[in-house]
Amino acid sequence: xxxxxxxxxxxxxxxxxxxxxxxxxxxxxxxxxxxxxxxxxxxxxxxxxxxxxxxxxxxxxxxxxxxxxxxxxxxxxxxxxxxxxxxxxxxxxxxxxxxxxxxxxxxxxxxxxxxxxxxxxxxxxxxxxxxxxxxxxxxxxxxxxxxxxxxxxxxxxxxxxxxxxxxxxxxxxxxxxxxxxxxxxxxxxxxxxxxxxxxxxxxxxxxxxxxxxxxxxxxxxxxxxxxxxxxxxxxxxxxxxxxxxxxxxxxxxxxxxxxxxxxxxxxxxxxxxxxxxxxxxxxxxxxxxxxxxxxxxxxxxxxxxxxxxxxxxxxxxxxxxxxxxxxxxxxxxxxxxxxxxxxxxxxxxxxxxxxxxxxxxxxxxxxxxxxxxxxxxxxxxxxxxxxxxxxxxxxxxxxxxxxxxxxxxxxxxxxxxxxxxxxxxxxxxxxxxxxxxxxxxxxxxxxxxxxxxxxxxxxxxxxxxxxxxxxxxxxxxxxxxxxxxxxxxxxxxxxxxxxxxxxxxxxxxxxxxxxxxxxxxxxxxx
Amino acid sequence: xxxxxxxxxxxxxxxxxxxxxxxxxxxxxxxxxxxxxxxxxxxxxxxxxxxxxxxxxxxxxxxxxxxxxxxxxxxxxxxxxxxxxxxxxxxxxxxxxxxxxxxxxxxxxxxxxxxxxxxxxxxxxxxxxxxxxxxxxxxxxxxxxxxxxxxxxxxxxxxxxxxxxxxxxxxxxxxxxxxxxxxxxxxxxxxxxxxxxxxxxxxxxxxxxxxxxxxxxxxxxxxxxxxxxxxxxxxxxxxxxxxxxxxxxxxxxxxxxxxxxxxxxxxxxxxxxxxxxxxxxxxxxxxxxxxxxxxxxxxxxxxxxxxxxxxxxxxxxxxxxxxxxxxxxxxxxxxxxxxxxxxxxxxxxxxxxxxxxxxxxxxxxxxxxxxxxxxxxxxxxxxxxxxxxxxxxxxxxxxxxxxxxxxxxxxxxxxxxxxxxxxxxxxx
Numbered sequence: 037x038x039x040x041x042x043x044x045x046x047x048x049x050x051x052x053x054x055x056x057x058x059x060x061x062x063x064x065x066x067x068x069x070x071x072x073x074x075x076x077x078x079x080x081x082x083x084x085x086x087x088x089x090x091x092x093x094x095x096x097x098x099x100x101x102x103x104x105x106x107x108x109x110x111x112x113x114x115x116x117x118x119x120x121x122x123x124x125x126x127x128x129x130x131x132x133x134x135x136x137x138x139x140x141x142x143x144x145x146x147x148x149x150x151x152x153x154x155x156x157x158x159x160x161x162x163x164x165x166x167x168x169x170x171x172x173x174x175x176x177x178x179x180x181x182x183x184x185x186x187x188x189x190x191x192x193x194x195x196x197x198x199x200x201x202x203x204x205x206x207x208x209x210x211x212x213x214x215x216x217x218x219x220x221x222x223x224x225x226x227x228x229x230x231x232x233x234x235x236x237x238x239x240x241x242x243x244x245x246x247x248x249x250x251x252x253x254x255x256x257x258x259x260x261x262x263x264x265x266x267x268x269x270x271x272x273x274x275x276x277x278x279x280x281x282x283x284x285x286x287x288x289x290x291x292x293x294x295x296x297x298x299x300x301x302x303x304x305x306x307x308x309x310x311x312x313x314x315x316x317x318x319x320x321x322x323x324x325x326x327x328x329x330x331x332x333x334x335x336x337x338x339x340x341x342x343x344x345x346x347x348x349x350x351x352x353x354x355x356x357x358x359x360x361x362x363x364x365x366x367x368x369x370x371x372x373x374x375x376x377x378x379x380x381x382x383x384x385x386x387x388x389x390x391x392x393x394x395x396x397x398x399x400x401x402x403x404x405x406x407x408x409x410x411x412x413x414x415x416x417x418x419x420x421x422x423x424x425x426x427x428x429x430x431x432x433x434x435x436x437x438x439x440x441x442x443x444x445x446x447x448x449x450x451x452x453x454x455x456x457x458x459x460x461x462x463x464x465x466x467x468x469x470x471x472x473x474x475x476x477x478x479x480x481x482x483x484x485x486x487x488x489x490x491x492x493x494x495x496x497x498x499x500x501x502x503x504x505x506x507x508x509x510x511x512x513x514x515x516x517x518x519x520x521x522x523x524x525x526x527x528x529x530x531x532x533x534x535x536x537x538x539x540x541x542x543x544x545x546x547x548x549x550x551x552x553x554x555x556x557x558x559x560x561x562x
Numbered sequence: 563x564x565x566x567x568x569x570x571x572x573x574x575x576x577x578x579x580x581x582x583x584x585x586x587x588x589x590x591x592x593x594x595x596x597x598x599x600x601x602x603x604x605x606x607x608x609x610x611x612x613x614x615x616x617x618x619x620x621x622x623x624x625x626x627x628x629x630x631x632x633x634x635x636x637x638x639x640x641x642x643x644x645x646x647x648x649x650x651x652x653x654x655x656x657x658x659x660x661x662x663x664x665x666x667x668x669x670x671x672x673x674x675x676x677x678x679x680x681x682x683x684x685x686x687x688x689x690x691x692x693x694x695x696x697x698x699x700x701x702x703x704x705x706x707x708x709x710x711x712x713x714x715x716x717x718x719x720x721x722x723x724x725x726x727x728x729x730x731x732x733x734x735x736x737x738x739x740x741x742x743x744x745x746x747x748x749x750x751x752x753x754x755x756x757x758x759x760x761x762x763x764x765x766x767x768x769x770x771x772x773x774x775x776x777x778x779x780x781x782x783x784x785x786x787x788x789x790x791x792x793x794x795x796x797x798x799x800x801x802x803x804x805x806x807x808x809x810x811x812x813x814x815x816x817x818x819x820x821x822x823x824x825x826x827x828x829x830x831x832x833x834x835x836x837x838x839x840x841x842x843x844x845x846x847x848x849x850x851x852x853x854x855x856x857x858x859x860x861x862x863x864x865x866x867x868x869x870x871x872x873x874x875x876x877x878x879x880x881x882x883x884x885x886x887x888x889x890x891x892x893x894x895x896x897x898x899x900x901x902x903x904x905x906x907x908x909x910x911x912x913x914x915x916x917x918x919x920x921x922x923x924x925x926x927x928x929x930x931x932x933x934x935x936x937x938x939x940x941x942x943x944x945x946x947x948x949x950x951x952x953x954x955x956x957x958x959x960x961x962x963x964x965x966x967x968x969x970x971x972x973x974x975x976x977x978x979x980x981x982x983x984x985x986x987x988x989x990x
Contacts, residue, residue: 057608061634064622065610069579093607119581120609138607143594160585163594182588183581275589279888279917280653282589334886335656337879411588414654417578421878422658458875485876487575 038089039131043110047092047133050102055093055139063088066134069123089131095139097214097222097258104256105220107133107545115547116256118157118185121414124193124251124550132547135256144259148173150233151264152211157187157257162409164262174267176203179479181413191257193249194430196477198320198360198407201311201469203265205477207249208470211236214259215244218541227261236261243536247431253551254540268317268364273408276401280334283401284408290317290364291375292404294328294390295382297357300441304434306359306385311472313381315374318362318407320468324351324390325460326481328358330415331406332399339419343461351391352461355445358390362407416481419458423486427499429506431470432478436511441465443505444480447498456494458483563815563865564774567624567667572870574621576659583613583647583661592913596946599650599914601921601939602641610637613647613661620668630677638668639679640935643770643926645858649889649917657884666769673772681931682771689776693762694728704758706730706737710744715755719792722747722754722828723820727800728763729960735967736960742983743799743825746990750838754797757787764806766855770926774814777806781816788820799825801959802925804893805855809863824856826958826982830896833903840989843906848985849952850898850909851943851966852919853959857892889917897958897982904989910950920946922962929965940969944977954978956985
């Protein structure tokens, strides 16, 4: 319950009694967030993680504005989320208000001439994608999956996903926002403004979100304009096979290559060549022992059976340096040209088909479906018994990526030997180029037993060692590293973010979890 | 055999809070408008009213953090138990989280702890007293068949035992459906009978409300009736009953030793064998509604009792292997095949079909306890049907038909609602 007993009536008067609740039966459903325990101080009963005070569901920007003003008046800590995946959407201070934006679910505009959409928070990526596909366009979908909010990744998180080389990533596609500041004032910039089309003009991108996004710590985004991109395929793809692992029939104007490279350096070389040639629709590093196997399998039992076959095939423990290349084209001639370029690059860099004859044609369709519809990401929770650890070192030059992956795989093996991490059989890192450039996302998912605090601490140490290496060796580009490392080693940008936060949120009521954590307190005290 | 709520405690942790339980399976999602799959969260809105949210609530109740307040009862029971959250979760977690089982276990625990909604209590009284949900006299169960000259399977040996269920036995508006099927079987020379006054409720709703023992009693009655009839096939006209026989009875440890078919499967077989011919033209554009109990909940239930063990370090696998039920093996094609056999009939699909079907809103006691919720859920389906351009919605479940008819009437919709038998009747 909220501490101030009178305020509940105020919130009810804003959204109506059906859309506000302090009832434990309602509130308790919001308190569990897997992966939230990665911060060691949160290692306690997962289901009683957050002593939240109440939940509210606004239906409009005006209601959000009114709620935030009340939070300021009564000094109530709040945080908003859209579809709610991940701990960063949950307020971590006791007695907080969770703002659930589920009722705000309109696609306000889908402008196919100027190739952007204006959406509210609860529009899923997949819903936006299918509507865009009807107009020959497609949106970017972050790695969290197409069931997640299109707005969240665009406004408040990074939103990396495997079409990034063509579609950029969520955080780079923001062409405007409607933003309820932590004080309750509304700011609109870019293409969300009434009557505005074409180009966004000067914006507040850096202040509102920066590279990583403010993770809900800087107020509430109630609308965003997101870039759309050309889609080569049909409005509806044909589903093949059966659930839970369906496929998509690969249209004639698409080609899919699953490749293995002789070395990390050769893969990086191919990445440079492919992005330079700008012929690929998707270029992504999908590790066999995580993504490919996960997308092919119905369950962990199935996954393990495939692992045994891979062991028989002699590939367990080897670095396969995997890469997926998907080509799309508007004409046969264009397809042939792109295919020739890709094949030349494959030949020049010594790549081969990833374990020839291992996957059936339908497996490739499953892979294509998982890639396009992005409906399998959360199978990661399956591998991790409801959880996954992560090491994110995003926007890294691909020469640096080679060094980083080498180190991470060495570390991974050490932590497997110590019994901390699950031995997936090979590298589990994934990533790929951004916007046909020589830099891109790098991420290293990893798994342990999330019920064992000691193992989770060990897992956290594995991630930290990776980050320390990235910082020490100066491998990082921008963003993606934890605040504590960032402000100690990468200059003062966190200090600027902190000042933005202090300026926009004078009463400190926008929950800071995931935005400024331990590091921000250190800055404050120093 | 029946696992208790506490038996699912470790499974509850597997939820990644990804929200896949709320949307149509992504590969088959066709529009933003019809992107939802869960009627409960569409209506209740808070996360607690979703599959994943209820798993959290179940854990909180199990651990004593929540009491069975009125709001808690609303969270638990304002749900049609349509199974969509469960089959969707398979895409993400495979066999790790049995959402539907947890929702049932939670209701069973509520009932065991002495809480029941007043309207459900009234239903249970009727069932216990008269073996049906309407409180109508048991003796009148076979009245729907008056004048048809059907054989009494309690007295005579038959090859096919036809089970029509409570709704078709007692709902006067829908009696023509039961009579239509029985008449058709008679005309095609099928050796069949009904259990007349011996027929009882399948008991499914009792389990859904939280009383598996009551369903088990019904299941044991069914075993006796099957034995008495000598039948080799049990044909269910009602989708709920079909689901009870195929999915729910094995859950409480009762396996019917007989071939179980839904009437649409049986008739589809007759069509294929040439024993049933549909010759007349029926010029209509229709869409077919997949009942949940014939689809997602029409698969055979495979009980699992085992444990999770770690391999490759900490990856959990089941031992023995736990099956993955993803809703693909429901009865989807037989009703469509029948409709395709009707000359002149144009069958168009709604966006949400087969395992992605949107529930009618009737199930699990929602129709009785939360008629407003059921109405809005059915209205959503009617709007989807209307978007296809169809003039009629066809279904193969009397509970769906009841709800759709009521909703058409209440909303002023111009859509017609048919059971498949009504179109078969016009085509013969």
